[in-house]
Each structure stands twice: as C-alpha cells, then as structure tokens.
Amino acid sequence: MKIAYKEINFRSASRNLIDQVNGIIREYEVMGYSLTLRQVYYQLVSRDVIPNTERSYKNLGSIISDARMAGLISWTAIEDRTRNLRSNSHWSSPASIIRSAAASFAFDKWEDQEHYVEVWVEKDALIGVVGQICEELDVPHFSCRGYVSQSEMWVAGRRLRSEEDQGRQTVILHLGDHDPSGKDMSRDILDRLETFETSPIFRRLALNMDQIEEYSPPPNPTKLTDARAKGYIADYGNECWELDALRPDVIGRLIRSHVTEYCDLDKLAKAREREEKARDLLYRVSDNWEEIEGDYR
Structure with missing residues (x-):
C-alpha cells in the first residue's frame, strides 16, 4: 500500500x-x-x-x-518483525468466532509420526521466513535471539524429554550466522540440551560453508572483539557471513528438505484430510448459526 x-x-x-x-x-x-x-x-x-x-x-x-x-x-x-502491537481478539457475533476458529483449526499432524521436529533460528528478524514453511509443515519453530537463555533452554529440555518418554526421536534443526558466535551457538544448544538429559538429533541447517560456496552471500569482516574470533579465523579466515544474506526461498527449501526426511508424508497427507473435514464442519455451523441460535430462543 x-x-x-x-x-x-x-x-x-x-x-x-x-x-x-x-x-x-x-x-x-x-x-x-x-x-x-x-x-x-x-x-x-x-x-x-x-x-x-x-x-x-x-x-x-x-x-x-x-x-x-x-x-x-x-x-x-x-x-519490522521485532515491534508488533498486541491486543485481545474480538468478534461481532458467536457465528464470527466459530468462523475464526474454523480458519485456525488444526490437528497435530505429527501426532502419529516417529519423530518430533523443531526448527530453531538465531535471529528474530527471520522468524517470518522460517515460520512460513514451518506452519505449512506443522513444525514448531523458535527464535533463539542469540544464545538461548538458561530458563528457555531448560523448558526446551523438558519439552523434548516429554516427547522422548513417549517413544519419539526428537530432532532440532538450527539456522544461524556463519561467524564466531553464530557457529558456537550450535555447539552451545546441543551441549545444554544434553545437560538437561535429552538426546535429540541435532543438525545445523545453515549457514554452512558449502552453502556459502554455492550461493556466494556477501561477506563481512569478522569482528575481532568477539571472544571466539581467534579460533574462527584459524578455521575460516577473516570473513564471516549472515544468515539474512540467503534468499528466503533458499532458506525455505533447506527447511522443507530436512524436515521431510523425518516425516511420513502419507501420514501427513491423511492428517490434513481429517483436518479439512473438521474445518468444513465448523464453517457449516457458522453459516447456519442463525438457524441454530433460533432453536435456543
């Protein structure tokens, strides 16, 4: 506009x-x-x-x-994905809340899957890109905002442990910058999750050197003030790269290809069919609300 x-x-x-x-x-x-x-x-x-x-x-x-x-x-x-107004939801009638509920109604489409998958991204600014594909695949996603706080990491550990206790293999797919701290954040996540007695499959989806070589994102000079810069420079040189520099569609394809490795697509399709039938029922209730309401007058 x-x-x-x-x-x-x-x-x-x-x-x-x-x-x-x-x-x-x-x-x-x-x-x-x-x-x-x-x-x-x-x-x-x-x-x-x-x-x-x-x-x-x-x-x-x-x-x-x-x-x-x-x-x-x-x-x-x-x-600007970091500054948003929050307010209560309102509806003009009972029929409108039912229609709103129908639009957002969803089953847990991974309920009968063998794996439980979460996608974690370093930056809050990329949650919109990550969220678009994760919502389509019904996968939980999380903005780390740098190094994850101890309290949030403990909550994540409890959440993953609960899934593991139900017999599911947990999977964390992480995306972050290719710089001294961004690389170290992947290590930190896995180490602390193991401290909280979970055993996830952990995969760093991006940004990795093979992707840098393939997509040639513009480099930045490595910040010498970062305490981890010396080790990073020894391994990768004086340049680093931001995850933001990858095209959003590239990020989406990376997430899709790795998530679907852990997903039975036939089960996912059947769950979507059940969901559509339930959603259609709610829409019919909304469309016929005046008739239903009249029965209670």
Whole structure:
C-alpha cells in the first residue's frame, strides 16, 4: 500500500535504487514472502547494486524511509518483525468466532509420526521466513535471539524429554550466522540440551560453508572483539557471513528438505484430510448459526 505524506525530490541515483528495491519486493511477493530491511539490503549487495558497508546499509534505510513517505514504496512491503502491537481478539457475533476458529483449526499432524521436529533460528528478524514453511509443515519453530537463555533452554529440555518418554526421536534443526558466535551457538544448544538429559538429533541447517560456496552471500569482516574470533579465523579466515544474506526461498527449501526426511508424508497427507473435514464442519455451523441460535430462543 503506497501512501504519500510529503513531496520529496530524489536524485536520479536514489530513484534508480528505489526502483530496484521495488523490483526485489515484487519478486518476493510472487513467492509469498515479505522482507526485512536487512534482507532487502543483502539482495542489493549480492546483485552488486550497493557496497557491503555499514554506511551503505544506513543510507539504504534512509532512502527507503523517505520513499515510503513520498508514496514510492509500499508501507506493507518491508516488515519490522521485532515491534508488533498486541491486543485481545474480538468478534461481532458467536457465528464470527466459530468462523475464526474454523480458519485456525488444526490437528497435530505429527501426532502419529516417529519423530518430533523443531526448527530453531538465531535471529528474530527471520522468524517470518522460517515460520512460513514451518506452519505449512506443522513444525514448531523458535527464535533463539542469540544464545538461548538458561530458563528457555531448560523448558526446551523438558519439552523434548516429554516427547522422548513417549517413544519419539526428537530432532532440532538450527539456522544461524556463519561467524564466531553464530557457529558456537550450535555447539552451545546441543551441549545444554544434553545437560538437561535429552538426546535429540541435532543438525545445523545453515549457514554452512558449502552453502556459502554455492550461493556466494556477501561477506563481512569478522569482528575481532568477539571472544571466539581467534579460533574462527584459524578455521575460516577473516570473513564471516549472515544468515539474512540467503534468499528466503533458499532458506525455505533447506527447511522443507530436512524436515521431510523425518516425516511420513502419507501420514501427513491423511492428517490434513481429517483436518479439512473438521474445518468444513465448523464453517457449516457458522453459516447456519442463525438457524441454530433460533432453536435456543
């Protein structure tokens, strides 16, 4: 939705950049994705439109902000996934709450699967990308926000142990930056889950060196202030890479391909069929609510 609030005269270079931003937005809208500012930035860097520098990132943010005010970029196209208004839900009638319930009704489609899978991502800003594919596959997903707190890790350990006690093999699929701390976070998660007496299959989905070689995301200099930098540089050199630099559709394909390794797809399809039948029943109740309500008057 483009709405102009003030008139701004842009230089030709800025107008060209705005056009390229809109092109990236349209490209990902077709695939069903919305992007963060950071993801738009990395798409422009990877296409050699702008340099990979902090100054360039800040300049892009300013141009996009002005372009929105001038009605040149949609207000809904670029998300801030860390700041959201929360409020209670409301309905206009009992029929409307039933219809709302029908839209969100879901069975646990993994209830009869042999594995219990969770997807963990280092950054909250990527939860929208991860959530899109995880919701489709009915897989729980979690934003670590860096190193996971002790309390949340304990809760996760109890949750996984409960699944294991029911005879299911637990699986954690982790995505994080390829930098000193991002790599170490994978180790930290597995070590602490084992401390809390769980035995998950743990797989680091991204970002890994083979993906860096395949997709060539733009590098950043390794932060020498990171306490783990020395060991990282010895193994990988002076460059590091952010998970945000991978295309959202690439992240989605990675998650899908690994989740389905642990899923009986026939059982999943049958669970979806049962779910659709139950949802249709709720919709019929909603559509005939006035008749049902009349029986109680």
